[in-house]
Amino acid sequence: MNQEKHHISSYTSHVIVLFALLALTAASVAVTQLEMGNFNIIVAMILAGIKATIVLSWFMHLRFDNKIYAIFTAAVFVLFLLVLFVTFFDYSYR
Amino acid sequence: MIINKNNMEKHTENVSHVHRDDEGDKMGMWLFIFTELLLFGMLFLIYAVYRYQNPLAFQLGGQELDVFIGTFNTVILLISSATVAMSITAIQRGNKKMALGFLSITMIIAVVFLVNKYFEWGAKIEYGFYPGSELLHELGHGTTLFFGLYYVMSGIHALHILIGIGLFIYVFMQIRKEKIHSTDYVWLENTGLYWHLVDLIWIFLFPLFYLIH
Numbered sequence: 001m002n003q004e005k006h007h008i009s010s011y012t013s014h015v016i017v018l019f020a021l022l023a024l025t026a027a028s029v030a031v032t033q034l035e036m037g038n039f040n041i042i043v044a045m046i047l048a049g050i051k052a053t054i055v056l057s058w059f060m061h062l063r064f065d066n067k068i069y070a071i072f073t074a075a076v077f078v079l080f081l082l083v084l085f086v087t088f089f090d091y092s093y094r
Numbered sequence: 095m096i097i098n099k100n101n102m103e104k105h106t107e108n109v110s111h112v113h114r115d116d117e118g119d120k121m122g123m124w125l126f127i128f129t130e131l132l133l134f135g136m137l138f139l140i141y142a143v144y145r146y147q148n149p150l151a152f153q154l155g156g157q158e159l160d161v162f163i164g165t166f167n168t169v170i171l172l173i174s175s176a177t178v179a180m181s182i183t184a185i186q187r188g189n190k191k192m193a194l195g196f197l198s199i200t201m202i203i204a205v206v207f208l209v210n211k212y213f214e215w216g217a218k219i220e221y222g223f224y225p226g227s228e229l230l231h232e233l234g235h236g237t238t239l240f241f242g243l244y245y246v247m248s249g250i251h252a253l254h255i256l257i258g259i260g261l262f263i264y265v266f267m268q269i270r271k272e273k274i275h276s277t278d279y280v281w282l283e284n285t286g287l288y289w290h291l292v293d294l295i296w297i298f299l300f301p302l303f304y305l306i307h
Contacts, residue, residue: 008186009179018176025168029161032305044301051297059179059290066117069124076128080135087139091146 007064017058024051116280123284127291134295137247141302144239151236155244156307158223163214164304167207168296174203175293178286185269188276193269200289201262204255211252215245244303251299254292261285 028047032040057063062070145152181196222229223241230238265285268274274282 006186009183011180011183014176014179014183017179018172021172021175022169025165025172028301028305029165032301032307041306044305048298048301052294055175055290055294055297059175059293060287065120069121072124072128076131076135080132080138083135084139084142087143088146091143 007061009058009061009064013058017054021051021054024054114278119280119284120287123287127287130291130295134247134250134298137243137250138298138302141243141247144236144243148236148239151234152240153307155237155240156303156305158218159244159304160214160217161304163210164300167210168300170203170206171293171296174200174207175290177203178289182279182282182286185274185276185279185282190269190272190275193282194266197262197266197269201259201266204259204262207255208252208259211248247299248303251292251295254295258285258289258292261288 024047028044031043031047034040036043056070056073062073177196177199181193181200184190184192184196218224218241224230225242225245230241262285265274265282268281
């Protein structure tokens with residue numbers, strides 16, 4: 001395994017990422033306890049999206065891997081959002 | 095591709111008769127992960143539509159779920175993602191003991207997650223919230239859909255945890271037997287990717303079922 005291909009993450013970086021994720025979890029639990037109606041859903045989903053991006057980038061190593069993995073992953077999420085959009089477009093105008 | 099050429103050279107240098115393509119293995123794992131994302135994506139889509147059609151029932155359904163147990167499981171699952179990542183760092187640095195240690199912590203957390211799930215489901219079932227129950231029938235269509243999705247989605251997720259434990263046991267043995275080591279650890283890496291996927295799915299399941307109401 002050549003050096004430039006395999007970036008070795010340090011233990012410290014994993015711990016930092018973990019604390020960031022735990023902080024975001026605490027934030028989403030706290031925020032959703034407030035009564036804000038539909039705003040709750042939006043905030044919770046944005047926070048979940050940030051957490052997912054962190055997990056994908058650091059734990060799943062997309063930041064350091066061949067860019068093709070990140071592009072494919074983004075494509076899957078875009079595909080999902082498109083399907084979601086089209087589905088709701090359909091349901092809203094029935 | 096340059097990567098392949100390098101790998102080929104490496105093969106001819108020292109492990110001539112063993113065919114290995116780590117990059118290919120990883121690509122295969124990612125393709126599998128994409129199918130998993132779409133599988134759960136479909137379930138999230140169903141959730142979104144039914145929530146849109148039954149806003150009140152989903153709101154009340156969410157209130158029935160225990161935020162504490164959900165948060166606890168989220169926290170330990172995030173920790174387990176970090177420990178499996180650390181076990182990869184350990185194996186890359188050639189520290190077998192440390193890798194096994196981190197892997198053991200990950201496995202213990204996975205089991206604890208399932209034990210929590212058992213108690214959580216047990217309490218819900220005892221209370222009368224289970225597919226086809228009298229209570230759900232009385233509460234109506236929306237609540238039935240909410241709990242149906244709750245059992246299916248967290249159930250498929252729990253099945254993934256169970257498979258993850260199986261993979262961890264296999265990888266643990268391979269590390270002990272020195273089959274996985276500092277220059278050949280793609281099995282551990284891919285198992286790690288799988289475990290992060292399980293974490294990733296939970297990151298979305300948790301707010302959708304436990305938090306939003």
